[in-house]
Amino acid sequence: MQRARMWVTAGVLGMVLCGCSSPSGTSGTSGGGSGGSSAAGAAGAAEDEPEVPVTTQDLERVCTDGLGFAGLPAYDPKKKTVHPAQLMNSTGDGWTSGVPADGDFPKGWFLDYGDKPAQAELVVCVERTKATATGKVCDMEADGKPLKIRTYNTAYRLRVVEARTGKERYEHTGKVESDECPYYIFTSEGEDADKYYNEVEPKDYRKRVKPFIAP
Template identity: 65%
Template sequence: MSSTPSTPRAHGWVVVGLLSVALCGCSSLTGDTSGSGGGDNGGAAAGSSAADGPEVPAFAADLERVCTEGLGYPGMPAYDRTKKTVHPAVLMNDPGDGWSQSEPPTGDYPKGWVLGYSDKPAAAELVVCVERTKASATGVECDMESDGKPFTVRTYDTSYRLKVVEARTGEELYTYAGEAGSDECPMYVFTTEGEDRDKYFNEVRPKDYRKRVQPFIAP
């Protein structure tokens, strides 16, 4: 990775609010800028169970335990890979500050493969877990601008762990360790209130691991 000051630099603007967006017209966007604030279908809550049925997740955030502890929900649909049909999944992401649901951008996956924020998480057969495991400074610095005030963003390459887990049983079906990196400046920087806006992490994008999860979701 380059650490010289010749890295592309540019200026843009920012919309201030609960979610801030800083612009940089230096290069095409690399990494997933969806941030760590993915939807959770109403917020975190403990897994619930109907009085007359086995336990199911009330919200997507409840699926954290499937990713971290291998604890499934008996009330979720059984997964049978021998059936040549779509086995819907919920995508869970942890960029370092906790697990939340993530919805791939339109066009990244065929319709029905990954449940969205408005879908019921209890309908999933699989949970795809993506966790950042390491971040390394690239030495690249990018000039950005927010409310007319310039600031510098330093970029970081990341390592991640990808897992495909059966939602009902918590059984791990597949695991992969990979890296996401770039020596370019981001076009946008998304930050939430209280987050360090001076750091930009090159994260793996959902479409980057589509071929890895496809054999399980759509065999």
């Protein structure tokens, strides 16, 4: 086994747990914080101006309530151009805005760190809907001490929603199952360090969102 490494980034504690099996892959998204959205997504806006999101996190309401923002650009599927989308993820406890890792999707498909949330035409909502224990236990290590990791298969729901209207354009449900142990996992404060979930990855739904983002 390799020795674990720990670090602190932006106030979140991370842990690498090294095992003996081959890498199983991680999704590589980076969240915009799972806290509540900024006040109504339009704080300080004039009453006669269409509402727009102030932060990408404000777009969580598109996933939770189907409530869009009238000030965002209209989605026209007839236009054969890239329709920028915001990625939102949920593991069952709120939604987090994310930016896919380089290489997960073609550049321009999803909003990047330097992009404004008001550019979004679509919101891609990816949520874990169920987790089932596989019964497999992986022997790993953290801080030089042995740690047993329990693995879980998951069910997920994928949706493509118009950011302006909240209209759902696409929905797909699926499962992610694996009997392999992870090579490493990342944990943050509040998460169970002894659990590993087989989550849906960008490569699993890239072709599904392409007809809407890049027709």
